[in-house]
Amino acid sequence: MELDELEKIWKQPGHHSLLQPDIEQALRHRARNEVSRMRGNLLSELWVALVSVVLVSVFYFTVLNGRLWEIGWIYILLLLVFLVYYFAKSRLLKGMLSSTGSVRQHLETQLKKLDTYTRWYMLTGTLLVPLLMTCFYFLLQYKNIPLQLQGVSVGSDSFAALYFACTAVLSAGSYFFNKWNVDVRYGKYIKRLKLLLAELDEP
């Protein structure tokens, strides 16, 4: 069979009809593409952050008769930063939704924005632990909280060394966790976009 015949088969009319109720139903359904899934993930992250910060802040406002109230405020400040981060990422994802450009433009835009998105994810996710830990360290010093780590009290050099060693370990853990998380959530799609673009570019 030759390609001309395939064209004839392709051109055969069919009973393809779309009734208005079918269209209305389709327009009500939730978008099911990678970007919509990512937006869903981002919204879940926002909820997790909101609930966690509220709980942790309440804990610090009440524990030790409220002596650690500053930590509660640090968490609330952190939530505000997270909100800015959320809206920036949400805008980035929204920009990926446009599908009116050529196939190449669409894929390139998605890849570029997703690359920026995952960089932000890695950067903020990795910096969060050391920043918070350093902040807490100076707060512990300032408030003179009688905390002990392995029998070493706050204020001593040994405590500082131990504390920052723990911070380094946690930061490294957070880096690898974020790397893994980014790969699980977005890696497959990034790989697919790269493959599609490479196919468009190949001679």
Added chain:
Amino acid sequence: MLETAFLQLLQAHTGILHKVCNLYCRNNTDRQDLLQEMMLQLWKAFPGYRGEAKPGTWMYRVVLNTAITHIRNEKKQAQVLPLPGNLILPEEDDSSQFNEQWKMLQMAIQRLTDIEKAMVVLYLEKKTYAEMEEILGVRQGALRVKMNRIKEKLRQNVHLYTH
């Protein structure tokens, strides 16, 4: 007003939406999902359409972009080529010969990559290379080379299916 224009556009191109769904998805659930997704993306993009491109070009861009980046349920794709009940086939398919031919065409195209499928759709829709360039964003020279290769692949796939 906007809704009427949108409905007219959709109804004029219903056939191509169904055909693209058939080529990109191998099971009915995915086809229904993709069809809904295409309509949704067309609807979202429609208010921004200012006539810079021909309506057909604009529509093919949205439809193919949606099909290429759509999430398909890979597990269900194990069932190869079941012809969908309410979505697809032609009225005059009383002749099982036509049905068979359509299956063969579908099978031959489904063996291609997603980008190749997009090119074949445009080729079968008799789009010129200039229009294909506008829709795919690939230069005409490169498109000609690719199309020759794809036609050969398609011939081989058809041969595989018929023998």
